[in-house]
Amino acid sequence: GIQVEQSPPDLILQEGANSTLRCNFSDSVNNLQWFHQNPWGQLINLFYIPSGTKQNGRLSATTVATERYSLLYISSSQTTDSGVYFCAVVMKTSYDKVIFGPGTSLSVIP
Amino acid sequence: DSGVTQTPKHLITATGQRVTLRCSPRSGDLSVYWYQQSLDQGLQFLIQYYNGEERAKGNILERFSAQQFPDLHSELNLSSLELGDSALYFCASSPGTSYEQYFGPGTRLTVT
Numbered sequence: 001g002i003q004v005e006q007s008p009p010d011l012i013l014q015e016g017a018n019s020t021l022r023c024n025f026s027d028s029v030n031n032l033q034w035f036h037q038n039p040w041g042q043l044i045n046l047f048y049i050p051s052g053t054k055q056n057g058r059l060s061a062t063t064v065a066t067e068r069y070s071l072l073y074i075s076s077s078q079t080t081d082s083g084v085y086f087c088a089v090v091m092k093t094s095y096d097k098v099i100f101g102p103g104t105s106l107s108v109i110p
Numbered sequence: 111d112s113g114v115t116q117t118p119k120h121l122i123t124a125t126g127q128r129v130t131l132r133c134s135p136r137s138g139d140l141s142v143y144w145y146q147q148s149l150d151q152g153l154q155f156l157i158q159y160y161n162g163e164e165r166a167k168g169n170i171l172e173r174f175s176a177q178q179f180p181d182l183h184s185e186l187n188l189s190s191l192e193l194g195d196s197a198l199y200f201c202a203s204s205p206g207t208s209y210e211q212y213f214g215p216g217t218r219l220t221v222t
Contacts, residue, residue: 041218098166100152
């Protein structure tokens with residue numbers, strides 16, 4: 001079946017460190033988004049990035065659609081970056097169904 | 111603030127009961143999506159409506175139903191509730207069917 005995998009599942013960083021989160025998907029995608037779920041449960045849009053590269057402040061993302069993966073880069077991490085990072089895809093063969101990955105849980109410690 | 115509103119924020123009810131969750135999309139958005147987030151199942155897509163019509167269906171139980179009204183707000187109806195239905199229910203909206211989604215704050219449902 002259709003698969004969305006994220007790695008690593010858990011990550012602990014010292015404040016100021018950089019990190020790379022990965023999302024692999026098993027089929028061609030129409031849409032791909034990255035979200036941050038903060039400790040209060042709120043889901044925050046980070047990037048809408050079915051292909052290419054985008055940057056927003058300390059965060060950037062790259063999707064290589066032909067190789068079926070996306071990367072989220074967090075630089076100079078802050079404690080407010082803590083939470084769970086999800087990628088969500090709509091695959092071309094999934095008839096508009098949205099599939100979330102299992103998430104990467106990030107803890108940034110002072 | 112994403113511009114998507116959901117009510118109520120919290121809901122506590124008993125097994126066997128029926129509840130209705132409400133979602134108002136961002137101004138101008140025609141698509142509404144419903145999701146369930148539970149500890150053991152992660153974030154699961156339930157259903158999508160576009161301009162009043164059902165567009166896509168995910169892992170939605172037969173006990174659950176949804177609709178989108180002419181003013182584009184949507185309701186998710188959950189009936190014959192079971193303990194396992196306790197979860198965070200999110201609504202999201204987007205301008206069309208293949209665009210960036212914006213999530214509401216969620217409704218936390220507790221079934222006792």
